[in-house]
Amino acid sequence: MLSVAVVGASGYAGAELCRIFSAHNEVCLKHLYVSENSLDKNKKISDLYGSLRGRCDLVLEPMSDPKSLIGEVDAVFLATDHKVSHDVAPVLTASGIAVFDLSGAFRISDLNVFAEAYGFEHEYPELLASAVYALPEFVDLKALRATKMISLPGCYPTASQLALRPLIDSGLLDLNYRPSINAVSGVSGAGRKAKLTNSFCEVSLNAYGVFTHRHQPEIAEHLGTEVIFTPHLGDFKRGIHATINAKLKDNVTAEQVKKAFAVYDNKPLVRVKEGMPKLMDVQYLPYCDIGYAMKDGYIVVCSCIDNLLKGASAQAVQVFNLYYGFDELKGLFG
Amino acid sequence: MLSVAVVGASGYAGAELCRIFSAHNEVCLKHLYVSENSLDKNKKISDLYGSLRGRCDLVLEPMSDPKSLIGEVDAVFLATDHKVSHDVAPVLTASGIAVFDLSGAFRISDLNVFAEAYGFEHEYPELLASAVYALPEFVDLKALRATKMISLPGCYPTASQLALRPLIDSGLLDLNYRPSINAVSGVSGAGRKAKLTNSFCEVSLNAYGVFTHRHQPEIAEHLGTEVIFTPHLGDFKRGIHATINAKLKDNVTAEQVKKAFAVYDNKPLVRVKEGMPKLMDVQYLPYCDIGYAMKDGYIVVCSCIDNLLKGASAQAVQVFNLYYGFDELKGLFG
Amino acid sequence: MLSVAVVGASGYAGAELCRIFSAHNEVCLKHLYVSENSLDKNKKISDLYGSLRGRCDLVLEPMSDPKSLIGEVDAVFLATDHKVSHDVAPVLTASGIAVFDLSGAFRISDLNVFAEAYGFEHEYPELLASAVYALPEFVDLKALRATKMISLPGCYPTASQLALRPLIDSGLLDLNYRPSINAVSGVSGAGRKAKLTNSFCEVSLNAYGVFTHRHQPEIAEHLGTEVIFTPHLGDFKRGIHATINAKLKDNVTAEQVKKAFAVYDNKPLVRVKEGMPKLMDVQYLPYCDIGYAMKDGYIVVCSCIDNLLKGASAQAVQVFNLYYGFDELKGLFG
Amino acid sequence: MLSVAVVGASGYAGAELCRIFSAHNEVCLKHLYVSENSLDKNKKISDLYGSLRGRCDLVLEPMSDPKSLIGEVDAVFLATDHKVSHDVAPVLTASGIAVFDLSGAFRISDLNVFAEAYGFEHEYPELLASAVYALPEFVDLKALRATKMISLPGCYPTASQLALRPLIDSGLLDLNYRPSINAVSGVSGAGRKAKLTNSFCEVSLNAYGVFTHRHQPEIAEHLGTEVIFTPHLGDFKRGIHATINAKLKDNVTAEQVKKAFAVYDNKPLVRVKEGMPKLMDVQYLPYCDIGYAMKDGYIVVCSCIDNLLKGASAQAVQVFNLYYGFDELKGLFG
The missing domain is CATH 3.30.360.10 (Dihydrodipicolinate Reductase; domain 2)
Structure with a gap:
């Protein structure tokens, strides 16, 4: 049983992650985070997404410091803005947490191209270089399992x-x-x-x-x-x-x-x-x-x-399943 | 040829008024107003509503003082928030301008009911008493034509x-x-x-x-x-x-x-x-x-x-046509 | 493991039954039937419903004689026209097959009211009298389990x-x-x-x-x-x-x-x-x-x-689960 | 005042022609035709299209013989199947009626390409050669006005x-x-x-x-x-x-x-x-x-x-207006 947190859980991709993990019997979804000044904080995810009521009723916690996740969870899903992922991922990977990043922060390897596309300079080129871009049908499993920084395709x-x-x-x-x-x-x-x-x-x-x-x-x-x-x-x-x-x-x-x-x-x-x-x-x-x-x-x-599933959350969990050696489809039809 | 202004022209009902008047050959649409702090001011209405391009390309002017309309126009359509209508209408009617109010500011005659429904006290009970609620199929034409304060149904x-x-x-x-x-x-x-x-x-x-x-x-x-x-x-x-x-x-x-x-x-x-x-x-x-x-x-x-037509702008012009003795349908199919 | 057939599988409720049973680990979906003159016969259900490809690829068989189901299956779901259900259900229940009827053939107990509503005379008043109308939140479980003729609400x-x-x-x-x-x-x-x-x-x-x-x-x-x-x-x-x-x-x-x-x-x-x-x-x-x-x-x-789920197929399987003593929700989120 | 008939009036393009002509003050819409075995015949067009009630309530007549139109109308709009247009147009043009064909029967000049695209051999190559393909923004007005066979683009x-x-x-x-x-x-x-x-x-x-x-x-x-x-x-x-x-x-x-x-x-x-x-x-x-x-x-x-307007009926009337020298936009905003 792996402990998992979702950062940016109040967005559409975040909500789909909650739904999927509610049907994934190898995962304990421990924390849902939103930004500290979000109006949604302290609400249940099911208050925002009535469809989840009875399936996932976790509270959206404000996240001030990513370090609070260390020792708490095995893996973190970042369904956040690019800049937030860029800032948070290094803290998490440094402490051995596997990061599944649904943002664009680690998808482009050329720093100049990145800066032009995303509007800010990438500050973690080494982490970027170690990131694996994980389109699951083509990803190298060995390389995937050797990294902590998993970048999901757009x-x-x-x-x-x-x-x-x-x-x-x-x-x-x-x-x-x-x-x-x-x-x-x-x-x-x-x-x-x-x-x-x-x-x-x-x-x-x-x-x-x-x-x-x-x-x-x-x-x-x-x-x-x-x-x-x-x-x-x-x-x-x-x-x-x-x-x-x-x-x-x-x-x-x-x-x-x-x-x-x-x-x-x-x-x-x-x-x-x-x-x-x-x-x-x-x-x-x-x-x-x-x-x-x-x-x-x-x-x-x-x-x-489905842009939120194969294009985001289901694909992220598919990669997660491959990463940890679970059945590739676990949770995806829940 | 009557001169007309629309206040609150950037909303959906305002845009429909622009469309209708572009096909109404007894009306010169002279001014479109938005609130002074609107982001839309100084844009053309057709920048907001591409469908209007070539038919109505008037600029959205910020309105600071309704008195500026005196002497400029014969009639004003208020497609504004209730409170704005409530504040502006007395200035206009006092100077002889016919006001066609699409808001709820003059629809309810009981002051207590009004305050409860709209969240503020009505400050112009005399004008309210003189207002004619103009559901055109049932309105008394004589009474309609005797007032300057025409309140359109929701x-x-x-x-x-x-x-x-x-x-x-x-x-x-x-x-x-x-x-x-x-x-x-x-x-x-x-x-x-x-x-x-x-x-x-x-x-x-x-x-x-x-x-x-x-x-x-x-x-x-x-x-x-x-x-x-x-x-x-x-x-x-x-x-x-x-x-x-x-x-x-x-x-x-x-x-x-x-x-x-x-x-x-x-x-x-x-x-x-x-x-x-x-x-x-x-x-x-x-x-x-x-x-x-x-x-x-x-x-x-x-x-x-159609909530924007018989439920708002077309009905307002239908009443306008009845008020001035034009063909009831003039402009409505333009 | 129960063997199940769906009659009328090519319709929307039938397709949902196929989806649900593909995720129901106590059921072997053995046959899908359509009427003998249906253009869909001999096609796979997933040819009609691309969403099912890889999850349910059974062939739609033409059904000539309901007796062919005797000994083949434990339960039959009728997602058919009212008249077809009316004709087929007696044959199946007589041979001990549990019938879950999604049509209206056994929902109304008064024969005159039935005839007026459905346009034909009910020919099986005894079976009708023995049918249990199974709105699962209110059904008497004992009565439900005592019948072979389960009528699902519209x-x-x-x-x-x-x-x-x-x-x-x-x-x-x-x-x-x-x-x-x-x-x-x-x-x-x-x-x-x-x-x-x-x-x-x-x-x-x-x-x-x-x-x-x-x-x-x-x-x-x-x-x-x-x-x-x-x-x-x-x-x-x-x-x-x-x-x-x-x-x-x-x-x-x-x-x-x-x-x-x-x-x-x-x-x-x-x-x-x-x-x-x-x-x-x-x-x-x-x-x-x-x-x-x-x-x-x-x-x-x-x-x-959802009219096809709680209003039809999911409710039918919910009742099926209650009937056989499975977890009420089995298969419903697959 | 020109007399006009629409053949194939019960389709979506036909209904739009009815709407446009109801606002076109140079046209008298005299006949609406449907095929003789259409279920819609003898109904009013406004029975099929409730939106037209009060604006166009003509009856849909079954058309047996296009010759019946000779002497009755100046122009005919064919909003029909390709084969029907192909068969009917020669009869009409031969008697001096201007034909505005919304079908594909006269759009392709190469007979082999035509046969492959439309599945039948073109039997009127001379009429086809005389047809003007009238994309109004590019059409040669002189050539347009010299023909009776106007083919509208798809x-x-x-x-x-x-x-x-x-x-x-x-x-x-x-x-x-x-x-x-x-x-x-x-x-x-x-x-x-x-x-x-x-x-x-x-x-x-x-x-x-x-x-x-x-x-x-x-x-x-x-x-x-x-x-x-x-x-x-x-x-x-x-x-x-x-x-x-x-x-x-x-x-x-x-x-x-x-x-x-x-x-x-x-x-x-x-x-x-x-x-x-x-x-x-x-x-x-x-x-x-x-x-x-x-x-x-x-x-x-x-x-x-709009596929039914600039892509069909409004463009046809735009060409009709150019053909007869009316204001290009007449009727199009009615």
Whole structure:
């Protein structure tokens, strides 16, 4: 039985972690933290999320000093703002706590790229260098288990990489044609905040952050190639649908493409299907569904995830399960 | 050609007034005002509402002193907070400007009821006494045209009264059975504000303000009978659907009920239909649709309006048209 | 380990049963049946419901003769049309199979009322008399376990009875004031069918079946009192939100009402809350959430369920668990 | 005053034509036709579309023989299936009636491409050759007014061409990089039909018709270049949002791109904006909104239309207005 804390528990990803751990029989969820000046502190998580009532009724504690966690827990999930993760993670890892970071603080290895994308200088380059970027279907298990600093991929990067990596790893793409990723996210991706742009009456399908979104360099680094990445806000609560246009090398066959995607044959959370995937098939579920079509040397790949699950919390627990050697799916369908 | 200003133009009802007046050939919309500390001031209304671009591109001016409107305009529409209307209206009416108030500041005649519902004491009881509550299908035109202080009904009260008044005025209801009004409103009814409760991911069908909503005393006063009023927030942007349960007096016939609703036969914006009305038939339109069914001495009446149109701005202009003797529908379908 | 079959598996309730049983470790789901002329036969359930891929990939078999189930399974869930349940159930119960019927075929005990509501004469009055109507929070466990014919409540009747029974059973209501139930259902309540009225562009909040819906007599019989029941179609996929207006007897106190609802204190799937419930808190979950407010001798009670779960499949498995003595919640959160 | 008939009036585009003509003071809408075996025949259009009640209450007549229209009307709008338009248009044009065809029957000039896209051989190549493809912002007015056979662009092709033509016409694109068009359409694009795929509970963001949609060759022909076109179904009723990825020629400047889009400066229905467009700004309106961003030699262009208006009926009437020399916007905001 492992003791676990969630920092930033009042956000949407935090709440999903609470739900998952309520069904995970190897974990004792000991503490939920919010920032010390949060209005939510001292409330129960189930006061914020009525759906959790009876399943997780822990109180949201204000966190002043991460050191208070030392000796208390084996692992900490950071569902926090990038800067908070950046500041807190070193304290925790230094004392032997495994950190599962859902923020972007440890996803980009180039310090200049990081600074431009996140708006502040990274102060812990050594910890950053030791961090393992854990897309679970591709992560090196040995390296994963050798670190305390686990960086989870972003939501868009998860959908993008799961769709593109089989093709790139198999050398099937003509990368002179820069792949384009057009992805639509549900509003929960913007977090649980009172903002006019998230207000019900203001939400309507539109592109945003074109050429400027911080997930672009993350995708580019981990795919090893430049991409045009265009995120959109859609008028639904949960999920990401990504449509990717790419060019195949000359004479690539359907058989070769099929074989490339067979990399997922023994991966329980990636479902490659005939035809194109549908967002609702993965909403509230930890899967990534993938479909594709090809013609005239071009390929269109579509992938769907629940941004809060395969794109955040379920993936974090999937990695946690792999890290500690539990069944990869434990808790994920609870 | 009348000169008109809108105060509180940046809200949803204000924007609809701009749209309507852009199609109203007897009106010159001269000024749009927002509060002096609004972040929207000095922006164009079409910067806030892209749909208006090319149709209304007026700048939102900060309003410091309502006296600046004297001599400038013939009529002012107040799409403001109740307290602002309460403070501004006396200045305007005193100088002969016709005030069309979309707030609740002049809807309730009993000062105690008002104070309890709105949380402040009414300071202008004489102006309040001279105000005409202008539900256009029932308003006394002579009285309307004799005042400068026109108070427009609230959104829920419009849907409720249009459904119930024909039955009550015809004496068909057994009011010992207190009628219940269950109404669902789109989120725009909560205004254009950054609030967590209006956030896309937080909205989901629920009742609110049960037994405490300030539209209850408004409905009760103008119907002349107590009602149980339960408002709900629905997950759509615009519209109100009201379902009303009431008891008929003994031996009331279908023919009598039909005759009661015939009061709308020459009212162009109320459509009584066979079967039950559907919200989408009135969204973005200035109509109120009504249907009903009766059995065992009980009657269920449903009414639908667009809360921003028949429930606010279109009705305000309908009343404005009646006030000045224009075609009742002028501008409403622009 | 019990062997189970689902008849009518291709519908929305059937698919939810498949999902639940995929997480129920005391059940072997052996057969899924559809009608012999269904276009879905010989497809996998996961071809129809992509969300089930990897969790339930059973083939939909055409069912010609219910006798083929004898000796094959211990229990059968009928997620079928009323007439099919009516015809099939006697064959199954006669051979000792426990039948959990989600249709309306065995919910109403009065044969005349049944015929009027369902449009055909009931041919098995003896079986009907032996059927147990199993609202799990109120069912007599001894009687339940003594029958083979278990009739599950309808979706609207579940939401309605859970909200009203504590008040009626405690004698707190003045039933001379006929309670009104105004309920809004998601579109899945209309079934998985190609109908213009269910078409995405045609759905918009509206009342239907006013005074004529077959759930009215079901509610009235099992509450033991007449009600005005008005169902509505809402523009969401899943869930029912019911708002109920009723009159309290003179001098009933808040304390008495609270005590009445304390009947649910040890019922894990009914959550009575302060304030009003929100539909999203129960969507995709097996709960019923209840809230209420009272004033001037009247009470408004709101209840929320997922129509496919507490209103259908999860409740059916909850009853199944009680019937066989399993943990009441087994499988329900899978 | 021109006399006009609509064939296929019961569909969504047909209903929008009725609405527009009810506000068009140069048109007398004389007949609405549906196919002779339609269940809707002899109903009023406002029985199908409650929103039209009081504005257009014409009866839907069954059409057996298009010749019956000769001498009756000046112009006919075909909001029909491709094959019906193909069969009916020659009869009408032969007798001097101007035909505004909203179907795809006369959009593709290559007979082989047509046959592959539409599944039947075109039997009227001469009429096809004389047809004018009327994207109003680019159409040659003289040519338009010289024909009787006006072919209106499809919904996706309208959004696509309005976004791409300024760049292509100005020679700014490196077309060795095949542009990709990723477009999401509301469900009304699929027509008013009882189909399971359009059923409310089945709709969820997904790509369809990848590499096979018949709008691909239409776009390619009229842009004069190949494109990758991926349509998606979105869970909203109305509108198309298109996101286009393309490569600029070396050293193309922001100034040049801006100048290219200045082609719309005097086009009242195309609004080029800073930042990216939002679908809701064009829903229920006849506009096309366009925004773009560029970096590293690539450009992303987004365009939004209401698929039933700028993508169908409003554009058809815009062309009709140009054809007859009326104000281009007449009726479009009614």
